Amino acid sequence: MHDVDVVVIGAGAAGVGAGQALRDRGLSFTILEAGDRVGGRAFTDTSSLPVAWDQGCHWMHCADVNPLVAEADRVGTTYLRELREGSYRYWWRGGWLKGDDLAAADRAMEGAFESIYHAADQDRDVPIAEVVAADGPYAAGVRHVLQLMASGDPENVSAAGYGDYRDTEVNWPVLSGYGDLIARLAADLPVRTGTPVRAVDEVPGGVRVTTDRGDLTARAAIVTVSTNVLRSGALRLSGSGAQAISDFAEQVPCGSYEKVAVLLKRPVPEVEKALFFTIDPVSLPPVNVQIAAQTPRLLISHLGGSLARGLAKEGPAAMQAYAMERLKMALGREIEDEVEGIATTGWEVNPLTLGAYSAARPGFAQARRDMIAADPGPITLAGEALSLSFQATANGAWASGRDVARRLLP
DSSP states (O other): SHHHHHEOOOOOOOHHHHHHHHHTTOOEEEOOSSSSSSBTOOOOOOOOSOOEESSSSSEEEETOTHHHHHHHHTTTTTTTOOTTTTOOOEEETTTEEOHHHHHHHHHHHHHHHHHHHHHTTTTSBBOOOOOOOSSTTTHHHHHHHHHHSSSSGGOOOOOOHHHHHHOOOOEBBBOOOHHHHHHHHTOOOOOOSOOOOOEEEEETEEEEEEEETTTEEEEEEEEOSSSSOOOTTTSSESSSTTHHHHHHHSSOOOOEEEEEEEEESSSGGGGGSSSEEEEEEESSOEEEEEESSTTTTTTEEEEEEEHHHHHHHHOOOHHHHHHHHHHHHHHOOOGGGGEEEEEETTTTTTTHHHHHHSSOOOTTTHHHHHHSSSSSOOOOOGGGGSSSSTTTTTHHHHHHHHHHHHSSSS
16 A cells, blocks of 8 residues: 555646646645745745845746746736837947947847757757857857856757757746746645655555655655756665666756846836846956846846856855946946845755756757656656756746656556
8 A cells, every 4th residue: 555646756846737737637646845845946035135036937938838827827926928128238348239239239149049949950969059159249148148048058058959949939027926826836735845855766566755754655756856956866766767867867967047136226227128138348257137027126147057156156245246246337336335135046056956957968969858758657757857848947847747747657
């Protein structure tokens, strides 16, 4: 006799999606979460600043085909359907680009992604750096955005793997918080927080799940932790599918992505109509800054790849100094006097995530495709890393969890 039909490990978007599907199928299950909250990498922070902000995912990507839009409507989540005109600005070498210069910067950015998708259409499983031009006046800004989009450096990310993402370019910010949305979706699910899972072992007739609060037996387990947590060895897996999961985690690891949120006393007139702007000193690494749609006086600096990893390991003070130095370049040194509060993320050093979201290494684009197509065994994997068309997104994670749960067990 098993304790439940299925144990779901992790209460992020994938775990919640799996739980919803298992509930709909009438299967008994429990969701075990090591942390003290639901959401995983979807986390709406309500305590570090006087205003709420998303430390993790914030945008409903590909919103025109994103199934979480309907879920958001069902539970009363608020989001912005329309983006403001003139939503992007670019500060370069001491001034804001305008007219033809801004158009040239836009073309450089668009050209980089066209090159990636062209390579992907040819199934060129090579580093992004091999297919994107590394020169030109806006190369540093382009590289920085690529680091954000893949959460990794272009040398370490497969162009073919990245190109599996089917971008409709319709992206809506979640005003009430993406983490809040995932928590709402989990409200009626059997989640046990503060329950770290140490091992999942395949045993005759099912699995044994070892936790800090005792063991559970089940017919199957769905593992939704990040690939970097799997790579760390913090969760031990044994059984017929364990090696395939371990290999996949090495081939499709999580990169690095961090944020620095700066709350000002008032909005900044120079960029009040923008949603994003890039600060590119050229002589120093750049930064991409989001103006929060829900709170226009909140500026969120985005850091990706090796830049994010290095600053995160130095700590919050280094991250804050980096962001403020560049904000002062573009907005004037007096901006420092307007700061009401400042907060940082720490996904890279958080033992429950150990990074941001996944990207296939060069040469391993097929790994994601093969893992998705594999028949789920008693121990199976779900999450954003297992979404082919919507990798690196909350909706991809949620859909992956639901798909695995629907295919699991007769």
